[in-house]
Amino acid sequence: MLTLENITQQFGDKILYENISAQINRGEHVGLIGRNGAGKSTLIKIITGEILPDDGRVLFPKNLHLGYLDQYVNVADGITIQGFLETAFAADFAKEARIGELYGEYGESLDDRLLEQAGQLQNELDQGEFYQMQTIIDELATGLGISVLGMDTKMSNLSGGQRSKIILAKMLLEKPDLLILDEPTNHLDDNHVAWLTQFLKDFSGTFLVVSHDREFLNEITTHILDIEFGKLSKYTGNLTRALKQKELQQETYLRQYEAQKEHIKKTEAYIRKYKAGSRSTMAKSREKQLAKIERLTPPSDAPKPHISFDYAPIVTTLALETDQLVIGYDRPLLAPINLTIRYGEKIAIRGFNGIGKSTLIKTLLGMIPALDGEYHFPEKTAFNYFSQELAWENPLQTPLQYLSDHFPKASIKELRQHLSRAGLTSELVQESLKYLSGGEQTKVKLAEMTMKKCNFLILDEPTNHIDQESKENLQETLAAFPGTVLLVSHENSFYEDFVDRVIELSA
Template sequence: MSLLEVSNLSHAFGDKVLYKHVSMELYKGEHVGVVGQNGTGKSTLISILTGEVIPDDGMIKWQPNITIGHLDQYAAMDGNRTVHNYLRQAFSELYKLERKMNELYEECAVTGNEKLLQKAADYQEQLEALDYYSMESNISKMVTGLGINAIGIDRPIEQLSGGQRTKVILAKLLLEQPDVLLLDEPTNYLDKEHVNWLAEYLIAFNQAFIVVSHNYAFLDKISTSICDIEGETIKKYHGKYSEFVKQKEHLRESHIRQYHAQQKKIETTEQFIRKNGAGVNSKIARGRQKQLDRLERIAAPTFVSKASIRFKELPCTSQVALKVDHLVVGYDKPLLPKLRFSIRGGQKLVITGFNGIGKSTLLKTLVGEIQGITGRFQFAEQVKVGYFEQDLTWEDDTMTPIQVISAYDPKLTVKEIRRHLAQCVVKDTLVTQSVRTLSGGEQSKVKLCLLLLSEYNFLIMDEPTNHLDAETKDALQKALIQFSGTVILVSHEEQFYQGWVDRVFNIGDETRNKGVK
């Protein structure tokens, strides 16, 4: 019996149909990855499964009495609680059981009632079976595995950033061990080491889960099946992500062959009908026309649009493009020790380090969004910086992509704006919707489009791949490889930058070494 049954699901967002008459099931212990181009409805599917979104049609049926854990980064949290106290809430039912047990032991000590003693002993057996007495050890493992120890477990929730908050919510969710986990982009705020830890945890997870992720190396490790959302359908493939890619390509090639063979047969039949509509073969022609009318037509192949990304370039200095000298970054207090490094013109540098250490703060300091605490940094005179920030924030999120681009460059015509957006695969049906209604990937593409409009010789990019689908990610990688200017990239996806960057600067090493040149 399945844990989840989805029958005849149909849903549209505005004029855009996401799914039409889709059915799927989830079984006990099944590990499902959900993939698809940006805007196809991956996050919406999770929202439908949790009941946050009511579909236009169809049935969502969960097996009775199962527990469902959903990674909701907007979950209500008591800001006055510490991280540790919040994580302990994962065991709230066990606390209640312990209180009942203690009350029975106390009452038994007074009355001598052996029935109460037996009931208390039963409660204790339940607690032991549920691993209650290893609770603190389990919390400690989770805190270390997800890098929450760097945040500080005695820190109040209200002091956490959005990414840190999401990590704590994920930790509590995993500690609760529900029957089904629903996770939407769980790796977005994790560095490489913690992504690997989460992958190992989910591989060993005995229950079922559905995970939406654009981190395909991560999906390949954890998945036993893949749900691919494309062309208003959800098709399930058995096996890992890499096996799904091969299966999909094979099926696509087979579909193309069958389509062209059928088209050739239709064309030949239509020619016969036209030639023999009258005369001695007219009866045969009418028979073939009836066969043609009954023929189930194979749909024309649909191909995923590919991004056409190319950065406009200014001449690049061959000397030092940026020098950082004893720079201390932070807000009320320093996040890092004094940083000392330099980067030459045309070099490509990746900055890594665990989440929350201060990578984004460093980039925001370099582009002038926040002030450094002490020290200095200097760009070469001819440097012009283009900046991509990971936060999907807008001055006015009611503006449409067309309005956003027009406000940036009023000289562009609407036709030119649509062409620029199309090159970043922002679908024409979405360019007149407010940006707040777009998916994370679609919003990232609009931000990327803004970056492509001006000329630069130094790019600073903060987790640009977080929300991007595979096709756009590949196009961005190629564009960065071709870019002859200087690049500073923050990324937790080693697969994205491996093989083409010149240097990897691990801020964690910098913290331990107290500054390197």
């Protein structure tokens, strides 16, 4: 279904991969994994033709129907959610229209061949899903939490997350031969992730999925592609089995790398010592041999994340009280909220996508006004907020420039330390924000948070893009933080071990 042949890709001095090859066969359910910045999203863009590789090629079978979750797809003005989802059946609507035309033409010419053509098209519609279209759309819209938005709602009135979810739904309705999904669970809550998990497990076609949600990947995959050390490895089995195989191979690789490094070091020393002396012929021979060695890629030099939030002490019993708080924009999203959070509590907020989790957070932070009611924080509450949107006022800035603008009194050394503790290499801190992966951009935002004194952490989907190592470090940091934590996350496994309670939002 897909063949990658000797793909090489480089950005500036950074080689993402060199001569990587892989094959995905019919019916395989493949997960693509790798550290932040390893090149997962770039590889997806190469596969979908969005960017051309520096070298190598991508091969598909003839007439393959490829489905790609493109969040920036053009949507016709004024189209509703229902209308947009119906475009998945565009070919069937075209057949229905053609049948009408053929009957019209037959009325004028009485040519029986026109009736045969119409009959053949009608047979195709009868055997397909065209007449079950509404039932199928309804089931999918319910499963992904779309129907609660109102099927007559215009696409132009939706948030980015809601729009992504509907584009995903349309692609699933189209049932392509090969599905390409980049972080499909980012805008889904627990129930809808469970629905999508079952859908993909039952999917008879082939798919390639990038996701940092390990539980999700483990459930849906039959094979894993892993990018590491600039190489692409394929493992049979789900994520758990693949990681066990990888661990064994990694130990072998590191031994080979260290042995090769030692061999090169000794050979270079020999060449330097004898190149101009009596053994110059042998030295030159060794130099030629050394030039032919295919050098193993060094292990990643990405620093291990060590995130910590600077605590601002405060003396209080309660961290937050709300009294009949009504949130929303033009109209209330939820019933009035009466909520009390004790100081030092760690709270997770759950609820389906679009229920108002982010709206609640933005209201509490004063970013949008409350429609009614009140909320109170104690004096000297120092907030630190992580927003799930990866939007930058100046995307051409480097992480160093961005932090320097926000913390002009900090030295370059101090800024670099915070970025390194968030898991960014010295090369990446000099790269424009727009060229960083989603996970690397998230790490810049986390680095920014570590430079602020706080006693109330508010995080809105902080794990959407980060790799497992960063996720585990953030888990430990939040568990150890002495202040109050209010967290929105669709990943139960991320927060269930350290939160004191879960607040479920419902309409």
